[in-house]
Amino acid sequence: MQRREVLKAGVGLGVFGTLIASGLVQPRLAHAARQMENAFQAKSLEEALKAVGASGAAASNDIVLTAPDIAENGAVVPIELESKLPNTEMIALFVEKNPNALSAVFHFTPEALPRVKTRVKMGQSSDVVAVVKAGGKYYMTKKEVKVTLGGCGG
């Protein structure tokens, strides 16, 4: 049954993990510094766009950003990103009103289609912004997603 082999093939803690566990390597060092670390630390959308190098991004309809009009809960908001621009190298996803605007960055090689789906947390209703880097230039689109409080709130 497909599910069982997957479990068997799994590898537990990576090399880094075991080193950490043995205390040889300080967690700080092992923190795989993300390429866009300062962009992730940026608070506002403007700062994050600037840190990614995309503040002058041109609006484009060749970026497909699919997100619900209303998310019944901000903890899981399904996002689909697809770039129709040729030579797409990178797609970055921002949620403007989150504490840190930049949520994720995806880097593509020619062996992967410039299309991903994931789910993000949204603290409140906000614009979701997608930035694409293609042929060395930046493009951008956005969509508003309303987040509502579903249950009895109590």
Next chain:
Amino acid sequence: MKPITLALAGVLGFATPLAWAGNADLDAKFKELVDRSFKTTGIAQKERMIQLDFQKLCSALEAGEKVDPKKIEELRQAQEQTIRWPSDGKFLGNWKEGEKIAQSGRGLTWTDNPDTVNGGGCYNCHQMDQKELSYGNIGPSLSGYGKLRGNSEEVLKYAWRQIWNSKSFNLCSSMPRFGDAGILTEQQIKDVMGYLFDPESPVNKNHK
């Protein structure tokens, strides 16, 4: 928050033999089932499972049992006696505080503690400020409540009584007895009334 006084509007349910029609054996089994299945946790005492007289009657009615209409009217009149008007004669409080109470559904659960500030949870069942998309429909829309009805003494008393104890109008109403059951304080009810009646309140300002 003063402890919850079980408004003894009627004799505690277990005592009155208002059994469901024709099955005393099942009644005994049911009472025993409830007794062994529930427990006290935090502020939620096991005694909460003891029904008040109207709770017992309305349970039977809603389950499709035949219930004597005279009994319903008799218990409704008893509920009327529980109404307490505002001690200083002022019905309207601060609508901004009222909005918080209407939005909050907290309080009185076993995961709350005695100093949790109870909310009214009005938005669970009612539309109020039309700009708030997340509202329930178990109760009627209250949008534009004051704008549409004005705030004569009669209208203020009607709204106050509905909030204090809606069972005084309709014995088996789904609306909790916010005043009589000690869910909201008098000041909190004044603030909710402010939210309903104050022209500055979004309930009225956003009403189209």
Next chain:
Amino acid sequence: MAAGPMRIRAKIDGETVNVRALMSHPMETGLRKDSSGNTIPAHYITEVTASVNGKTVLTAEWSGAISTNPYFEFDVKAKAGDKITLKWVDNKGESKEETIEVK
């Protein structure tokens, strides 16, 4: 504590393979407080790497804003028999790697 399971499903779609993955991870932002009011430390996946037969084809940099137990779907050029590996690393240095064969 050892990382929870990761579930990967791959479906051939013409020239490419559609990959859908679910990863077991708390994805704590570091901004949340527990019931007694103290902050829950940040613990989230920082990097995900997808490779076909050992060659990296796609990498992602994530933050705590990615939902708990993350879902990740992507498409790679691959064919039956190829091995697709997905690996994540988090800010505590924990990591998890799964490989499946495209059927």
Next chain:
Amino acid sequence: MFKKQVLAVSLIAAVWNITSFGAFAANDEDARLKAIEAYRKQIADGNPSDLLAMEGEELWRTPYGPKNQSLERCDLGLGPGVVKGAAAKLPRYFPDTGKVEDLESRLMTCMEQLQGVERQKVIDSPWRKGEKLRMDKIVAYIVTESNGEKIEVDMSHPKMKEMYELGKRMFFYRTGPFDFSCATCHGKDGQRIRLQELPNITKQEGAAAGWGSWPAYRVSNSQFWTMQMRLNDCFRQQRTAEPIYGSDATIALSVYMAANGNGGVMLTPGIKR
């Protein structure tokens, strides 16, 4: 310099022909409820419950407890070790215990008889920790094996008929400071708390929708909730006293809901707000 950039971005925003999502007229209810439907479909695929179900399958096969036995001989009603479709036929009357049991109380019976794990230990464990976490994972595995099966609760045994009647009374039992019963919210068609539709559990369609979609993964808190947890939290929000885990009141209610939903389809594990 910074000012100019902000201007640039807002200029860009103005130029975009964003498919503006159209100012929702607050009272435009149907459009909003359809939007929520679309949201639910988008998150339906890739249910994190699968991750728990994978671990649950391992636990089902792994020796555990003082008797160091697995659960592979546990009889969920279709014979020892038969898991496929078992959850769709629960709760049911079990001759060996002479009791009506739901999935979680039956699993506690197996844990006690096969593995020597004391029932009280599972009951007393905090939610989503220790024995309850093991239970969640095993339940996730077992209900996944009933996904798509017809809800088919056998009501022929007199004990089941009695539990149905007791469950019905529990369903209509108004009590506590809010005077609520289950029926207050689940007794009529089309009712909603905020944006949360409430199935009418007194009718087949609503009962099947409600009963058939729990246990489920709740996105709002990234937690997997079994039916016992779901009932527990319903009573909590009703402001009643707390029901004891796996108690007869919860099983009677489950019989009432499942029997009302007979003929429906199990869509478990569900994925919820």
